[in-house]
Amino acid sequence: MRGGPGPADRLRLGALGLTSRKGRAGLSALGVAIGITAMVGVLGLSESSRADLNDQLDALGTNLLVVSPGQDMMGEDATLPDSSVEMIDRVPTVEAAAATYAVDAAVRKTDRVPDEQTSGIGVAAAGPGLAAAVSAELREGRWLDAATEHYPAVVLGSTAARRLAVGSLDEGVRVWLGDQWFAVVGVLEPVVLAPELDETALIGPAVATELYGDDLPPTTVYTRVDGDQVTATRDLLGRTANPSAPSEVSVSRPSDALEAQAAADESLTTLTLGLGAVALLVGAVGIANVMVISVLERRREIGVRRALGATRAGIGSQFLTESVLLSLLGGLVGGVLGVALTTAFAVNQGWGVVFPWEPVLAGLACSLVVGSVVGLYPALRAASVPPTEALRSI
Amino acid sequence: MTRLELQGVTRTYGTGTAALTVLHGVDLTIEQGDYVAVVGPSGSGKSTLLNIMGALDRPTSGRVLLDGDDLTSYSDARLSRMRGAHLGFVFQQFFLLERRSALENVSDGLLYQGVRRPERRRRAADALRRVGLGHRLDHTPGELSGGECQRVAVARALVHRPGVLLADEPTGNLDTASGRAVLELFDVLHAEGATIVVITHDESVAARMPRVVAMRDGRVESDQRRGVAV
Ligand SMILES: Nc1ncnc2c1ncn2[C@@H]1O[C@H](COP(=O)(O)OP(=O)(O)OP(=O)(O)O)[C@@H](O)[C@H]1O
Numbered sequence: 075m076r077g078g079p080g081p082a083d084r085l086r087l088g089a090l091g092l093t094s095r096k097g098r099a100g101l102s103a104l105g106v107a108i109g110i111t112a113m114v115g116v117l118g119l120s121e122s123s124r125a126d127l128n129d130q131l132d133a134l135g136t137n138l139l140v141v142s143p144g145q146d147m148m149g150e151d152a153t154l155p156d157s158s159v160e161m162i163d164r165v166p167t168v169e170a171a172a173a174t175y176a177v178d179a180a181v182r183k184t185d186r187v188p189d190e191q192t193s194g195i196g197v198a199a200a201g202p203g204l205a206a207a208v209s210a211e212l213r214e215g216r217w218l219d220a221a222t223e224h225y226p227a228v229v230l231g232s233t234a235a236r237r238l239a240v241g242s243l244d245e246g247v248r249v250w251l252g253d254q255w256f257a258v259v260g261v262l263e264p265v266v267l268a269p270e271l272d273e274t275a276l277i278g279p280a281v282a283t284e285l286y287g288d289d290l291p292p293t294t295v296y297t298r299v300d301g302d303q304v305t306a307t308r309d310l311l312g313r314t315a316n317p318s319a320p321s322e323v324s325v326s327r328p329s330d331a332l333e334a335q336a337a338a339d340e341s342l343t344t345l346t347l348g349l350g351a352v353a354l355l356v357g358a359v360g361i362a363n364v365m366v367i368s369v370l371e372r373r374r375e376i377g378v379r380r381a382l383g384a385t386r387a388g389i390g391s392q393f394l395t396e397s398v399l400l401s402l403l404g405g406l407v408g409g410v411l412g413v414a415l416t417t418a419f420a421v422n423q424g425w426g427v428v429f430p431w432e433p434v435l436a437g438l439a440c441s442l443v444v445g446s447v448v449g450l451y452p453a454l455r456a457a458s459v460p461p462t463e464a465l466r467s468i
Numbered sequence: 469m470t471r472l473e474l475q476g477v478t479r480t481y482g483t484g485t486a487a488l489t490v491l492h493g494v495d496l497t498i499e500q501g502d503y504v505a506v507v508g509p510s511g512s513g514k515s516t517l518l519n520i521m522g523a524l525d526r527p528t529s530g531r532v533l534l535d536g537d538d539l540t541s542y543s544d545a546r547l548s549r550m551r552g553a554h555l556g557f558v559f560q561q562f563f564l565l566e567r568r569s570a571l572e573n574v575s576d577g578l579l580y581q582g583v584r585r586p587e588r589r590r591r592a593a594d595a596l597r598r599v600g601l602g603h604r605l606d607h608t609p610g611e612l613s614g615g616e617c618q619r620v621a622v623a624r625a626l627v628h629r630p631g632v633l634l635a636d637e638p639t640g641n642l643d644t645a646s647g648r649a650v651l652e653l654f655d656v657l658h659a660e661g662a663t664i665v666v667i668t669h670d671e672s673v674a675a676r677m678p679r680v681v682a683m684r685d686g687r688v689e690s691d692q693r694r695g696v697a698v
């Protein structure tokens with residue numbers, strides 16, 4: 075004897091309950107859709123932000139080591155010896171070293187702002203090669219160069235420019251620095267690897283020497299090292315910078331901080347993922363509920379199909395298919411919404427758009443599993459309805 | 469040739485003190501080409517008997533043979549396939565699927581035999597034309613009259629050309645004219661060689677059948693062919 079309905083017919087049978095009750099099907103798939111949207115959205119977002127971070131790190135490099143003074147044994151702020159920049163530069167695995175030097179001056183918008191109101195902006199002299207060493211980009215204007223070497227010119231970090239209310243440079247903006255006017259020649263973009271520069275006003279070394287003497291102590295030495303030797307070099311730098319008190323030197327790697335930040339974001343991702351899982355669970359219960367009701371309502375149909383030759387397994391598989399299709403529908407809608415969400419957010423953040431294949435596939439797999447698990451009980455109930463019970467006259 | 473044979477069939481609903489025996493050792497033989505009316509008062513066990521003949525239900529004791537095969541030993545799957553292939557059912561309430569067209573309702577009669585969809589639809593349309601509903605293929609039950617619904621149900625019962633047609637008060641919900649139309653369809657099927665068993669309350673329906681089985685209190689009270697006792 076020939077077998078029962080083929081695969082296409084089984085699918086059609088399973089879709090019957092959905093197409094004849096579209097509103098209810100949509101509502102019951104909603105929970106799963108929300109859960110999958112959250113899952114795909116969150117995973118997709120963390121994937122794109124991860125990709126963005128990697129791009130950023132690729133561009134900025136992970137070989138920057140920042141040498142700064144730590145604290146001495148008394149807990150006082152230490153200083154770096156004047157010779158430290160030169161010494162660091164001599165280390166074979168160091169590719170470039172550039173420093174900022176502390177200038178004891180305050181910067182204000184005009185001379186009429188009282189002395190004590192510095193807005194927390196530091197002033198530093200920028201040693202040669204600083205911009206390159208920290209991968210600083212200019213938002214506007216230009217960097218300190220030979221042309222402005224002997225003039226009172228200043229480049230502002232992004233936060234410093236905002237606090238000093240420096241807008242466009244077209245009209246020759248000046249700020250009051252120390253005891254005289256400085257022309258603002260450039261404004262930096264935020265410096266990812268050296269955020270402290272955002273709050274700094276940088277002046278040229280020649281001007282600094284003329285105004286404040288030639289023995290300014292280095293504040294921070296930005297050191298680019300051989301990418302394969304970062305750890306080894308890092309261990310060396312304290313001793314190199316300050317041979318007499320290596321423990322008073324702090325050496326950090328800013329790219330580590332970025333990674334740590336990303337890791338912190340990931341715990342948020344886990345939390346949101348958990349919420350998505352709860353939504354999915356609620357959606358699953360919703361589908362189970364609707365399926366049980368559907369079995370009760372369709373006893374007559376079950377009886378008719380049994381009379382027409384459907385086996386118990388055939389009836390069960392019809393309802394199981396329906397539940398799986400319902401859940402998959404939710405998963406599909408959730409996947410589309412999740413991808414839309416990720417894409418919109420990535421575009422908004424100026425990140426590259428990464429299609430979240432894995433989250434989407436995982437979401438579909440999840441909804442498949444949910445549909446089959448919650449459909450099992452209703453399917454068994456449908457299969458066990460005796461045909462005569464289902465066909466009783468009213 | 470014997471098509472269906474019931475040997476000492478009993479059917480008890482419930483257990484213990486709540487047990488209710490509805491059939492008490494029924495022996496009945498339906499021959500190939502029989503055209504039988506089953507009559508009897510309400511509650512006498514007619515529907516129960518028909519369900520057991522149609523393998524929709526199993527007897528509590530006794531045997532049911534279809535073409536000499538003992539159905540009591542069949543598994544559910546085998547029994548279901550047998551039902552789908554050899555039996556056709558017509559019920560008083562039609563039991564069509566709402567929201568589905570006449571054509572889809574009838575083509576479901578072939579679904580469980582593994583017939584492919586295009587052929588199902590073709591044969592369903594043929595069956596609907598046979599019952600005079602060739603112009604109503606796309607109508608849903610809600611858009612059809614009671615008589616038309618029952619003719620759709622008959623089309624569904626005959627679309628796979630079953631050897632045995634079992635009908636439980638097929639005219640019970642119909643006016644005289646619609647009822648006659650359905651019975652005339654049965655007459656044609658019978659003339660073509662189908663074996664037909666019809667439960668009815670209606671004397672005039674029973675009167676046109678060559679054989680009448682009367683039930684009372686779960687027993688066969690009389691079994692007559694054309695006025696001649698068997
Ligand atoms: N599933 C069941 N559980 C318990 N009792 C049942 C069940 N089905 C039928 N009965 C009882 O069995 C008896 C016979 O029922 P059946 O439906 O066979 O009668 P019938 O002759 O078809 O009556 P009617 O002419 O009213 O359709 C009735 O008393 C009925 O209440």
Ligand SMILES: [Mg+2]
Binds near residue numbers: 514516636
């Ligand atoms: Mg009855």
